[in-house]
Each structure stands twice: as structure tokens, then as C-alpha cells.
Amino acid sequence: MKKIEDDIRKIEEEISETKIILPYGVMSITLFDLEQYEKIIVNINREREKNQNLEFRKSLIKKYKFVFLSKKRKLNKILNNLKNNKVEFVPKIESVVNKEYLQKFHTYREDISLKENSRYFLRQRINCCINKVNEELFLLNFHPSLYMNSMDEYIGGDFRYRYDAEAIIYEDVNILQSESHHFAIYTNEKTKEKTKRDILNILAYLNGTPIFLFTQNPSFNRKIDDLYQQFDLLDMLRLRKNEYFKEETEESISLQLPILKNYNNYSVVLFKTLKHAEIVDLYHSSLKQFEPLPRCVFLYRVFEYAASVDYKVKIRPTEYKQEDAIEYYIEKAIGYNPNPLYYMDFGSRKVTNYFTKLKLEARKIFKEWSEHPYKKSKTRGEIIYNIGRNLVAHGGNGEHNMKYDYDKNYKHINDVNIILELIARYVIELLNPGLKNVVERRKIYYEKQYTL
Structure with missing residues (x-):
């Protein structure tokens, strides 16, 4: 558990809550997710697959919860900063995003700027990520068998x-x-x-x-x-x-x-x-x-x-x-x-x-x-x-x-x-x-x- 805590601490230091990097331009908004947390989940999955013992797998539940809760906190912080206009895009949104592309994915508002539309689009994407985390936490809390079972037939x-x-x-x-x-x-x-x-x-x-x-x-x-x-x-x-x-x-x-x-x-x-x-x-x-x-x-x-x-x-x-x-x-x-x-x-x-x-x-x-x-x-x-x-x-x-x-x-x-x-x-x-x-x-x- 200590290694996971150290990994999470490192991730939280690396991921900015006020700066959104767009390495792939507007596609970075479309695919936005905090993948660093998912890599830890993959490692826990590998650990789980090595041992089918029910008690061992039950012991991993707290690790899953810790990672998902940490991810949810980070997503919520970024979302709050977005709502309060405390987030900047790097590079500037106008240089990598165009109106036509955004119109393919969400209702584009003509009464606000391209930058504001991009912010709104990113908020939708972050809310989607939070919903997925909530789903995982719901299953971990009420139906943990999904994380403990093995394929039968x-x-x-x-x-x-x-x-x-x-x-x-x-x-x-x-x-x-x-x-x-x-x-x-x-x-x-x-x-x-x-x-x-x-x-x-x-x-x-x-x-x-x-x-x-x-x-x-x-x-x-x-x-x-x-x-x-x-x-x-x-x-x-x-x-x-x-x-x-x-x-x-x-x-x-x-x-x-x-x-x-x-x-x-x-x-x-x-x-x-x-x-x-x-x-x-x-x-x-x-x-x-x-x-x-x-x-x-x-x-x-x-x-x-x-x-x-x-x-x-x-x-x-x-x-x-x-x-x-x-x-x-x-x-x-x-x-x-x-x-x-x-x-x-x-x-x-x-x-x-x-x-x-x-x-x-x-x-x-x-x-x-x-x-x-x-x-x-x-x-x-x-x-x-x-x-x-x-x-x-x-x-x-x-x-x-x-x-x-x-x-x-x-x-x-x-x-x-x-x-x-x-x-x-x-x-x-x-x-x-x-x-x-x-x-x-x-x-x-x-x-x-x-x-x-």
C-alpha cells in the first residue's frame, strides 16, 4: 500500500490543476483523462490475476478505492478551477482548436468565444471521467465481487x-x-x-x-x-x-x-x-x-x-x-x-x-x-x-x-x-x-x- 501511496503522491505533484497541456491539439480535449492513475490500476489488476484466492483479492479492494478516490479528487479540483476561469491551455486554444471540430462533439454556442466553448467541452469530458470513477467506486462499495471473481465457464x-x-x-x-x-x-x-x-x-x-x-x-x-x-x-x-x-x-x-x-x-x-x-x-x-x-x-x-x-x-x-x-x-x-x-x-x-x-x-x-x-x-x-x-x-x-x-x-x-x-x-x-x-x-x- 505504501508504494501506491508514494505513486499517487508523485502523480498529484506532476499533474497541474490549472494548466491543461494539449499535445495533440483539440484531440487532447476529446480524449482527456488522467491516465497516470489508470496505470496504477493496471498494476493492481496484474497483482490480482496472479492469485485467485478470495481473501487475497478482497485485500486489494482498499487499493482500488484509494486510487479511484485520489483520481476523483484531482478531477474535481481541475473542474472547479475550470468553472472559476483559473485554467489555461498550453499552447493557446486558438492556435490548435477550430470551431468546425468542436461542432462535431457538442453543441457549439455562437454567443461565447472559441476559448469558452473549449472550456465547456472540457468540463463535459471531465464530468464524464468523474462519472466513470463514481461507477467504479459504487461497484467497489456495493458489488466488490466484480473485482474478486475469476472466470468460471x-x-x-x-x-x-x-x-x-x-x-x-x-x-x-x-x-x-x-x-x-x-x-x-x-x-x-x-x-x-x-x-x-x-x-x-x-x-x-x-x-x-x-x-x-x-x-x-x-x-x-x-x-x-x-x-x-x-x-x-x-x-x-x-x-x-x-x-x-x-x-x-x-x-x-x-x-x-x-x-x-x-x-x-x-x-x-x-x-x-x-x-x-x-x-x-x-x-x-x-x-x-x-x-x-x-x-x-x-x-x-x-x-x-x-x-x-x-x-x-x-x-x-x-x-x-x-x-x-x-x-x-x-x-x-x-x-x-x-x-x-x-x-x-x-x-x-x-x-x-x-x-x-x-x-x-x-x-x-x-x-x-x-x-x-x-x-x-x-x-x-x-x-x-x-x-x-x-x-x-x-x-x-x-x-x-x-x-x-x-x-x-x-x-x-x-x-x-x-x-x-x-x-x-x-x-x-x-x-x-x-x-x-x-x-x-x-x-x-x-x-x-x-x-x-
């Missing part, structure tokens, strides 16, 4: 993330992009397997795609990866088309990644501890089922879990019937707006909320059931119970066994799955309120991303 499946620089944090587990530009999970010697499973389940739920951790067996990894790549939530919409199995070309629609909300505009995504992790685990299992029949089994188990810990506790029915609980959750789910998933229609270039579309299909399904010769005498709860619990889970009896006749039972199971999917989205966020509103809802952001 790579993540497989259709797992892609939009922002390369972001860190995803859940308890003492992090997901980051590795040096090989592949996403990996980072843990420490005290991390529980359940915690690793929880964060994978959360991301699978929000992305609507199954994911997994790589094993040491490359052949197995490829097989599982290929299998999971085949799953597509949009198949529930495709199977609603009457002529789907006769079509020779497939509709050009694709599910897009959700935009996860950052914490306090930092490059960090934080997830709260799940209150009912088991239900998210069950849902993730449903995403690993390529065909509607096995997927129906797991979606129904999601409902059963919710009925056990929520419906029975709240409603306290004298005689519990699953059909009644299903009816209860249908009404709740249809009126609920879960975290969105958007899909792109590459033909029309339109972006649509998947769950909004799923609700439209659900209402059509209810109408079809009300007009069906047999189903019209049944409640929605009875239909879903008979299919989701009895026929799918137990296979029926003899001639009544569930068959893979694609244009009949196959599509009927899919109809049931659409309702169960909406129920699942409602109950998962009901029982895990920390998952509510963690995804950007505004459609305009997805349109900007995918329709350029």
Missing part, C-alpha cells in the same frame, strides 16, 4: 448481449464478455451452484431463449448448443396459422434481444435476489423443449407452483380445483404487461411486442373454444387442465393417448401453451417482484436498433 445457447462493456451482476456472480469476446460467468470459491443457475435462469427468461454453461466435453457442448438454437418462442405464433404445415417458405420474423435497464446510467445491470427461484428454473426448463408437448408439461408445472404458493394462500378455496385456479390466472395474465420481448418482421420492417400479439391470439383461441362442438361446454380452465395436466402429462389411455398429428393435437397443445405462457409470465413476475420492469418497454428504442 463460457455460456452456450443463443446467448448474445447487446452492450459489450456492461457487467451483469446477481449476488456474487457476474456475467461479462471475456478476452476472447465470448460471454462467460465469473464466480469465486464461495459461490453456490444455485446462484449460478439463478442468473442463467433470469437471462433465459428475459431473452426467451435457453442457455447453458459449457462443459469440458466439446462434443456435448455442440450437441446441446445445436439443440437449443432450434427453440424459438415465435413458433407459437407460426403454429396458429391454419396452412402452416403446407407452407414451403417461412415467414421472415425474428425474436430480438431485450434492452435490459442499466443501474443509474452505469454500464451495469443489477438483478435482485429471486424470492421464488424455483419457478424461474421451471420456466427455463420449458424453453429447453423444442416441441409443444414436452414444453406444455413444464409450463403447466409453472402454473402448479404458483397455485401452490400464491392462489391457495390468497384465495383459500374450500375445495381446491386446478380448473378454478387456471381461470383465476387467465384473467390476471390477460390484463398484465410483463417485461416485453420484441420481434422484427423483416418483410414489413415492423417491430411488434411479442406478448401483445400473444394476447390477441389468446382471445382468438377463447372464441374458437366457445364455438367448438365439444369445447364450448367446458370452461377455459377445464380445457387447459384436461390437456395440460391429464392428456399431456399422463398420456391419456389407449386411443386417447396424445398423438403427434401435427395439424390437430399438435396445434391444440400449442393453443394451450399460449395461455400457459401468458400465465407463466404473470406469475413469475408476481412471485419475483424484483424482475418487474427490468426491461426497456418503449418501442422506439427497439425501432432505432433494428430498423436502421
Whole structure:
């Protein structure tokens, strides 16, 4: 620690708080940062990588804090001097900066001089540096695992993330992009397997795609990866088309990644501890089922879990019937707006909320059931119970066994799955309120991303 203190003292003596050197002209303002502090951070990083022991790495936290706090103090002193017109540029700003260049990076004010515009531009840059330091200090104070964890395993499946620089944090587990530009999970010697499973389940739920951790067996990894790549939530919409199995070309629609909300505009995504992790685990299992029949089994188990810990506790029915609980959750789910998933229609270039579309299909399904010769005498709860619990889970009896006749039972199971999917989205966020509103809802952001 003494060496770091001596290095910081030397840096503070070298860096002027009243004179800004512009060795690269105006580019020096654009790239302004106190890199001398970053060199010390790099050295601490090297020290950390030599020893994966958790206690050793924990001992480095105070070193990181000391460096970042020192940098923040120096930045604030320069910023205050700028505000009080006590800073000069060397060489003079007029000789190395031009108006056209500044206009590329910030709103140029015509009512003030080139020098004042340059000062304002530098203030923006320093504020940006301070924000980055604040982010590091926030992580060091509240999520130090980011500085103590080591890479565990790579993540497989259709797992892609939009922002390369972001860190995803859940308890003492992090997901980051590795040096090989592949996403990996980072843990420490005290991390529980359940915690690793929880964060994978959360991301699978929000992305609507199954994911997994790589094993040491490359052949197995490829097989599982290929299998999971085949799953597509949009198949529930495709199977609603009457002529789907006769079509020779497939509709050009694709599910897009959700935009996860950052914490306090930092490059960090934080997830709260799940209150009912088991239900998210069950849902993730449903995403690993390529065909509607096995997927129906797991979606129904999601409902059963919710009925056990929520419906029975709240409603306290004298005689519990699953059909009644299903009816209860249908009404709740249809009126609920879960975290969105958007899909792109590459033909029309339109972006649509998947769950909004799923609700439209659900209402059509209810109408079809009300007009069906047999189903019209049944409640929605009875239909879903008979299919989701009895026929799918137990296979029926003899001639009544569930068959893979694609244009009949196959599509009927899919109809049931659409309702169960909406129920699942409602109950998962009901029982895990920390998952509510963690995804950007505004459609305009997805349109900007995918329709350029």
C-alpha cells in the first residue's frame, strides 16, 4: 500500500490543476483523462490475476478505492478551477482548436468565444471521467465481487448481449464478455451452484431463449448448443396459422434481444435476489423443449407452483380445483404487461411486442373454444387442465393417448401453451417482484436498433 501511496503522491505533484497541456491539439480535449492513475490500476489488476484466492483479492479492494478516490479528487479540483476561469491551455486554444471540430462533439454556442466553448467541452469530458470513477467506486462499495471473481465457464445457447462493456451482476456472480469476446460467468470459491443457475435462469427468461454453461466435453457442448438454437418462442405464433404445415417458405420474423435497464446510467445491470427461484428454473426448463408437448408439461408445472404458493394462500378455496385456479390466472395474465420481448418482421420492417400479439391470439383461441362442438361446454380452465395436466402429462389411455398429428393435437397443445405462457409470465413476475420492469418497454428504442 505504501508504494501506491508514494505513486499517487508523485502523480498529484506532476499533474497541474490549472494548466491543461494539449499535445495533440483539440484531440487532447476529446480524449482527456488522467491516465497516470489508470496505470496504477493496471498494476493492481496484474497483482490480482496472479492469485485467485478470495481473501487475497478482497485485500486489494482498499487499493482500488484509494486510487479511484485520489483520481476523483484531482478531477474535481481541475473542474472547479475550470468553472472559476483559473485554467489555461498550453499552447493557446486558438492556435490548435477550430470551431468546425468542436461542432462535431457538442453543441457549439455562437454567443461565447472559441476559448469558452473549449472550456465547456472540457468540463463535459471531465464530468464524464468523474462519472466513470463514481461507477467504479459504487461497484467497489456495493458489488466488490466484480473485482474478486475469476472466470468460471463460457455460456452456450443463443446467448448474445447487446452492450459489450456492461457487467451483469446477481449476488456474487457476474456475467461479462471475456478476452476472447465470448460471454462467460465469473464466480469465486464461495459461490453456490444455485446462484449460478439463478442468473442463467433470469437471462433465459428475459431473452426467451435457453442457455447453458459449457462443459469440458466439446462434443456435448455442440450437441446441446445445436439443440437449443432450434427453440424459438415465435413458433407459437407460426403454429396458429391454419396452412402452416403446407407452407414451403417461412415467414421472415425474428425474436430480438431485450434492452435490459442499466443501474443509474452505469454500464451495469443489477438483478435482485429471486424470492421464488424455483419457478424461474421451471420456466427455463420449458424453453429447453423444442416441441409443444414436452414444453406444455413444464409450463403447466409453472402454473402448479404458483397455485401452490400464491392462489391457495390468497384465495383459500374450500375445495381446491386446478380448473378454478387456471381461470383465476387467465384473467390476471390477460390484463398484465410483463417485461416485453420484441420481434422484427423483416418483410414489413415492423417491430411488434411479442406478448401483445400473444394476447390477441389468446382471445382468438377463447372464441374458437366457445364455438367448438365439444369445447364450448367446458370452461377455459377445464380445457387447459384436461390437456395440460391429464392428456399431456399422463398420456391419456389407449386411443386417447396424445398423438403427434401435427395439424390437430399438435396445434391444440400449442393453443394451450399460449395461455400457459401468458400465465407463466404473470406469475413469475408476481412471485419475483424484483424482475418487474427490468426491461426497456418503449418501442422506439427497439425501432432505432433494428430498423436502421
